[in-house]
Amino acid sequence: MNTNESVATSYTTLRGDSVHELEIKRSRFITYLYRVESEAAAREHIAALRKTHFDARHHCTAFILGPDRMTQRSNDDGEPSGTAGIPMLDALAKRELPNGTQLSDILAVVVRYFGGIKLGAGGLVRAYSEAVSTALDHATLLPRQRLRIFTLPAAHASAARYENELRAAGYQVEPTQWQAESALVHIGIPDTPEAAEELRTHVATLTAGAGELTATETRWVDLI
Structure with missing residues (x-):
């Protein structure tokens, strides 16, 4: 086998982009899921959403790329450290799928509109994790x-x-x-x-x- 060839022989990604919204204690968590195959493509989507939701307080992100999932990034975008990006990344990385594969080539962006009630560190972790997990529940996935x-x-x-x-x-x-x-x-x-x-x-x-x-x-x- 070529040394540049992936070890993985299958994985799962999105069939198409999707969006889902949750409201938690008056804050709106709008989760966008995109199928992406490069960091450049992921960052283009993030930049576009920052323009679309210019009035939102946070645009938190997480993505996983490649058949072997070697590229994994997350960003809290102003939320307390570790309360947004990492829980979102965990929701993608640890997702259990019926076919036994893992998610990759996927970007999650959670746009938060603050509702005036502070959630606390633990509440934020749960909210961002739930936002991505629920969005995945509503998305259509595709094995590769x-x-x-x-x-x-x-x-x-x-x-x-x-x-x-x-x-x-x-x-x-x-x-x-x-x-x-x-x-x-x-x-x-x-x-x-x-x-x-x-x-x-x-x-x-x-x-x-x-x-x-x-x-x-x-x-x-x-x-x-």
Whole structure:
């Protein structure tokens, strides 16, 4: 494996951006969730919200980036230290998902309009954590998976049959590359040794042992 390649083979992100509002002791906590893939994109969203909600007292943020979640940032934006950004980040980082993956490529911004009643440090921690957790409850999430792409040479007369039978067996068939005298069928599978061995066994049966698989690139895909 390339040393620059992610260790993770799957994670979960947002299907689309979302917004949810909570009122706690007359303070409004408006949580925006965005799918982002870079710090630059995250900071563009934050800057835009500061302009949209220019009259809000706080714009607290947290984001996690990358399949391996190596980039994690948070900001209290004027709230007492540790009472906003870190609880928000924890709500993202520790979210338990039914598919067993973890959240990444996600930005949370909580815009707070102060309602005149102080919440105290403990109250702020609970409020910001709840704001993000509740927003996630209402968001639509999307799993992503790293696929390893294999190519299978085939005669023109066999390529369509291979495509159909591989699809019927549950494999992701990418667009076939048609050449002058033959075709290359492209197959995407989860990037694990077990999945590769299963594919080799299936192709051996499909081609009566004549098929020669070649592993090529890896690619992250949304599992829609």
